[in-house]
Amino acid sequence: MSSVAASTRPGGRSARVLNAIYTAVGELVGEGTERITFSLIAERAGVNPTTLYRRWDDVDALLEEVAVAALTREGDPIPDTGALETDLTEWALIITEDITRPHRTRYLRAMVAARDEIVSSCSVMERRREQAAEMVRRASGRGQEAPTVGQILDHIVAPLYHHVVFALPVDEDYARLLVRDVLLMVR
């Protein structure tokens, strides 16, 4: 979550404005609008375009912020089934279901299109990293061997996101296959 969003969390007018802006962006992206501008967003959100110019350097920065916020909901449950294989499988299925929804896929593509310079960290991947680390910690606590967090990100999360943004087929079987593959790395 960006510092802008965080600083307005307590509520009040600025939170309502930000909410309206996020909703407007979500709608425009969801409708498949090709060329989203500050004016379009301001009109839809019922705010003054100046509000947007003051907060964000450009439209891409705003789009990316919304995409990140939409894709990394706090409080996603982390599967806790008692075994790493089933934890990872459930988790991979949750991610698959999430990112293959048409709206989510559009967000992800918008995020890719908005990226330019190498990012020092990607909020989506950081959230996935925390979730993976929690499952690995639990596995270690049970004395179970586990792949590294990096391996889980590179070999489960990355291929799922890759397939989704490139519009290659992704289904539950594919998610299960990736989990089986990553577990082969520790046997």
Add this chain to the structure above:
Amino acid sequence: MSSVAASTRPGGRSARVLNAIYTAVGELVGEGTERITFSLIAERAGVNPTTLYRRWDDVDALLEEVAVAALTREGDPIPDTGALETDLTEWALIITEDITRPHRTRYLRAMVAARDEIVSSCSVMERRREQAAEMVRRASGRGQEAPTVGQILDHIVAPLYHHVVFALPVDEDYARLLVRDVLLMVR
């Protein structure tokens, strides 16, 4: 390569026109033009916009065709070092060097942005699949155990492309790491 490009390969006027169109698209994408239209391309290529409307349903279809052509050059050498590990490492380094060039990265992002419906096959991935299959065939010929072609695509190619389009850092060490990981699957 698309059927349009293939059918004009023999040369002559249509090949020159197509070449001018491809070059114009490459320039516009390379310059980071945000909103590429048929008129822009036609102007830059010095052709009548009707030529574009007749050949392609929309700009996205043309952009994707150019991106695919640019990313899957025929005749890429497939490393043949006598051992699968070094073959895969050299290959992963070639891919890394290729897709991290700013122009290539822009092409890839343009391709992602142009994708909409699930594709039945992705020319970029199909080309990588053929290359991987060749290396696996050679390894089998030497009696060497190898990961499947699918594992090579999912765990070397997909993470590299994922990182590049999402603007996450990609370097030689990362490519080598992915190769080591995929080889752990067969031990």
